[in-house]
Amino acid sequence: MDVTDSKTLLDAIGKYCDGLEYQHGNKHRIGAILSLINVCSYYESKHFSYEAEKLGHPEKPVLISSFFGHVKMVCEQSLMFFICSEISNSIQARPLGALFDQIIKEGYYDKAIKIQGKKYELSSDSFEQSFGSLQDLFVNRYDQTVGSHILDFSISMFSSFETWITKISESYKDEMTKKYTLSRLKKCQKHLDDYENAKTEEEETKYFKRLRSVPGNYLSFPDKFNFVMGKSKENNYPRELKEDKELVDFLRVSRNSVHNGGIHKGSDVELTHNGVTHRLQQNKPMYHEDYNYLIDLYAEVIDIYDAIITSLKNEVDRDSLRDISIHD
Numbered sequence: 001m002d003v004t005d006s007k008t009l010l011d012a013i014g015k016y017c018d019g020l021e022y023q024h025g026n027k028h029r030i031g032a033i034l035s036l037i038n039v040c041s042y043y044e045s046k047h048f049s050y051e052a053e054k055l056g057h058p059e060k061p062v063l064i065s066s067f068f069g070h071v072k073m074v075c076e077q078s079l080m081f082f083i084c085s086e087i088s089n090s091i092q093a094r095p096l097g098a099l100f101d102q103i104i105k106e107g108y109y110d111k112a113i114k115i116q117g118k119k120y121e122l123s124s125d126s127f128e129q130s131f132g133s134l135q136d137l138f139v140n141r142y143d144q145t146v147g148s149h150i151l152d153f154s155i156s157m158f159s160s161f162e163t164w165i166t167k168i169s170e171s172y173k174d175e176m177t178k179k180y181t182l183s184r185l186k187k188c189q190k191h192l193d194d195y196e197n198a199k200t201e202e203e204e205t206k207y208f209k210r211l212r213s214v215p216g217n218y219l220s221f222p223d224k225f226n227f228v229m230g231k232s233k234e235n236n237y238p239r240e241l242k243e244d245k246e247l248v249d250f251l252r253v254s255r256n257s258v259h260n261g262g263i264h265k266g267s268d269v270e271l272t273h274n275g276v277t278h279r280l281q282q283n284k285p286m287y288h289e290d291y292n293y294l295i296d297l298y299a300e301v302i303d304i305y306d307a308i309i310t311s312l313k314n315e316v317d318r319d320s321l322r323d324i325s326i327h328d
Contacts, residue, residue, distance in 0.1 A: 013091060016091075017090050017091070020090050022086050022089075022090065023086060023089065025291075026082045026085060026086050027086075028290075028292055029078070029082050029291060029292060029295070030079060030082050030083060030086075032292045032295045032296070032299075033075045033078050033079055033082070033295065034075075034079070035299070036071065036072075036075050036295065036298065036299055036302065037072050037075050037076070037079075039299065039302055039303075040068035040069070040071050040072045040075075040302060041068075041072070043068045043302070043306050044064075044066065044068045044069065046306075047066070047068075047306075047309065047321070047322075048064045048066060048322055063324070064322045064323070064324055065322060065323040065324075066164070066321060066322040066323075067160060067161065067163075067164035067305055067321075068302070068305075070160035070163070070164070071157065071160055071298075071302060074153065074156040074157055074160060077153075077156075078149065078153050081149050085142070088138065093135075093138045093139075096134060096135065096138060097131075100131050100134065109130075111124075111126075111127050146291070147285075148262075150288075150291050150294065151257075151258070151262050151285075151286075153294075154251070154254060154255060154294060154298075155255050155258050157298045157301070158251050158252065158254075158255040158301075159255070161248075161301055161305065162221050162252075164305065164320075164321075165221070165224060165225055165228055165305075165308075166221065166224055167320040167321070168228050168308065168309070168312065168316055168320045168321070169219075169224035169225075169227060169228050170317070170320055171312075171315065171316040171317045171320050172227065172228075172231065176219065176223075176224070176227045177217075177219065179227070180219060180223055180227075181217065184215060188211060191207050191208075191210045191211035192211060194207040194210075195207040195208055195211065221252065222249070222252070225245075225248060226245070228308060228312075229241060229244075229245055229308070231312060231315065232307070232308050232311045232312055235311040235312055235314075235315065236311055237307060237308070237311045238307050238310065238311065239303070239304065239307045244300075244304045244307075246271060247271060247273060247297060247300060247301070247304070248301065248304065250269060250271040250278065250280070250297075251297060251298075251301065253266060253269055253280060254280060254286050257280075257285070257286065262285045262286075263283060263284065263285055264280040264281065264282060264283070264284060264285070264286060265282065265283065266280070266282065267282060268280065268281050268282055273296070273297060273300065274296065276289075276293050276296075278293065278294075278297070309321055
């Protein structure tokens, strides 16, 4: 094909790309993430399509925000990451130099930076190293960025789940608070009695530590999740409740590694799901033989959420399942 202008160049690039074999790992991830989006769309239709029609206005469309919509937004970020990676790889990141050159020429990036509010001039070597670092990032450090992205994906997915489970728990706020508050008061009373009856200083110290370990009025996410799952059990939860709680707890502990730069600081934790064993080892980042195994766990979380709201649909406040906005 003769290349004479930008159009024929793009046609030539398109023909070249059509014949490429793209990276297996990224194709696998893209396919799995697309499937997650399809699952969420199915559940959106199942739970909210009629409601959207009922609340709709011919000139003012209704937007319903829900757990499923949040998951789709998280998945779309990952799709952008992996698809753009494959597009870049297919042409060997050739536009990188031109893009960097335009950023410099148009003044978006120069040798002047600010250190503690004061202007500082980069040396020519430091400036040139910036472009070299970009090239190295795209060529040699891509796998590291994938690992970081998967951590971000996991954090965002679990945060979406946590947000909407918390909304559901608000439907039982008084009952839930009373349950945990009374339970903790009883523990406090027991530890106080033990402390008052202690015969040695060592016993006093032991019971005082136990008293201090009793949580206050704060309800953690595990408190809220366990309460909601208990309610779901009372309403014929259609899945294996114990297994689902273990899966969610494993992902919660994994998500908490964000506070340590992705490193798990707690005791070793293990979860086996669909024949695959997932491990969190102390002082190590979570390792996956295949990142799609983690995506599979979050596919399970989506099904768990559907099972929860299906079992509780006659109990919970509808506003705890979705936010509605009408657009002009």
